[in-house]
Amino acid sequence: MEAVTTERKPIVLSAIQPTSVPTLGNYIGALRNWKLMCEDYDCLYAVADLHALTVHPEPAKLRQQTLEMYALLLSIGLDPEKNTVFIQSMVPAHAELAWILDCYTMFGEASRMTQFKDKSQKHADNVNVGLFAYPILMAADILLYQANFVPVGADQKQHLEICRDIASRFNTLRGNTFTIPEPFIGKVGASIKSLQDPTQKMSKSDPNPKASVSLLDPPEMILKKFKSAVTDSEACVRYADGKDGINNLMTIYSCCTGRDFAAIEAEFAGKGYGDFKVKVAEAVIEELRPVQENYRRLMADKAYLMQTAAQGAEKAARRANKTLFKAKKKVGLLLP
Numbered sequence: 001m002e003a004v005t006t007e008r009k010p011i012v013l014s015a016i017q018p019t020s021v022p023t024l025g026n027y028i029g030a031l032r033n034w035k036l037m038c039e040d041y042d043c044l045y046a047v048a049d050l051h052a053l054t055v056h057p058e059p060a061k062l063r064q065q066t067l068e069m070y071a072l073l074l075s076i077g078l079d080p081e082k083n084t085v086f087i088q089s090m091v092p093a094h095a096e097l098a099w100i101l102d103c104y105t106m107f108g109e110a111s112r113m114t115q116f117k118d119k120s121q122k123h124a125d126n127v128n129v130g131l132f133a134y135p136i137l138m139a140a141d142i143l144l145y146q147a148n149f150v151p152v153g154a155d156q157k158q159h160l161e162i163c164r165d166i167a168s169r170f171n172t173l174r175g176n177t178f179t180i181p182e183p184f185i186g187k188v189g190a191s192i193k194s195l196q197d198p199t200q201k202m203s204k205s206d207p208n209p210k211a212s213v214s215l216l217d218p219p220e221m222i223l224k225k226f227k228s229a230v231t232d233s234e235a236c237v238r239y240a241d242g243k244d245g246i247n248n249l250m251t252i253y254s255c256c257t258g259r260d261f262a263a264i265e266a267e268f269a270g271k272g273y274g275d276f277k278v279k280v281a282e283a284v285i286e287e288l289r290p291v292q293e294n295y296r297r298l299m300a301d302k303a304y305l306m307q308t309a310a311q312g313a314e315k316a317a318r319r320a321n322k323t324l325f326k327a328k329k330k331v332g333l334l335l336p
């Protein structure tokens with residue numbers, strides 16, 4: 001008799017905040033891998049609107065940006081039938097588990113988070129408790145689904161470490177409840193740099209619009225931004241220490257064309273930075289063209305988006321509630 005395979009696919013969860021239109025950094029570091037993992041893994045992807053509350057967005061703007069981010073996730077090719085694509089706040093289990101995990105997180109370990117320190121410096125007028133508890137809500141997002149892998153950019157590595165620590169502590173104190181997740185950080189492109197200061201990461205909250213490329217920038221704007229990208233004075237396309245600007249452009253080009261650094265160096269041997277920058281821009285424009293087309297189509301059908309988001313939330317909640325109930329029982333909460 002033929003063996004029936006009951007092997008389940010490993011579980012993947014990730015999320016992105018709807019703080020503004022994602023950048024090429026978000027795309028190469030995270031979103032592109034989300035799409036690549038869709039076939040071989042059981043994937044859940046969320047718009048982290050609860051996380052975005054830490055920066056006090058204007059309510060109407062947050063609603064709009066959440067819907068836009070949801071549409072963008074579908075536009076990059078995530079299939080809501082095959083995988084689960086949802087909006088975090090539509091699944092109440094996230095906030096509930098986060099509270100339980102708050103009580104299993106030490107003040108000292110949360111205080112060591114570099115993103116918290118950076119963001120409290122940048123927004124000294126709004127250092128709220130949500131900003132402090134941000135990684136614990138993120139841990140709840142991940143642990144609710146018993147995720148094995150979490151595809152993120154390099155800047156999220158520390159948040160994955162605290163998530164693992166919280167899960168291990170809970171498992172030790174209350175008995176096995178959560179799967180310990182592994183970060184999934186791509187070898188190339190895990191930290192795309194600003195086009196204006198290539199020692200800093202490209203960030204969607206950078207006030208200088210020339211520093212980052214948004215996924216919805218029109219082609220002529222993308223070309224302009226790459227033409228004015230900061231490089232060096234060597235005029236030789238090669239990957240080397242101290243050539244942060246060129247290294248960054250080579251990384252972007254490699255991620256969009258699939259070519260490795262040796263092939264890129266050979267392609268541009270003897271050519272100047274001007275030619276190279278145009279080629280990088282063209283590769284990015286081609287990569288983003290289908291995303292932008294899908295996005296325009298989807299944004300014209302808000303009813304479809306809302307209905308798909310509601311279905312996604314229902315699918316996610318069914319799975320999240322199983323873990324939430326288990327955790328509630330383990331900590332001694334009465335269940336109805």
Ligand code: ATP
Pocket residue numbers: 015016017018019023025026027028029030031151152153154155156189190191192193201202203204205206
């Ligand atoms: P903000 O600037 O508002 O803090 P952000 O650009 O860092 O936002 P997030 O929503 O925090 O964006 O991150 C979404 C995903 O994109 C995360 O997995 C993060 O690691 C990844 N990411 C963010 N910036 C980069 C970058 N420059 N290079 C590679 N990956 C990135």
Ligand code: LTN
Pocket residue numbers: 013014015016017048051137138139141142150151152156
């Ligand atoms: N904090 C993340 C966004 C995020 C996330 C998550 C990522 C919220 N919840 C769960 C992975 C898994 C960030 O990228 N800034």
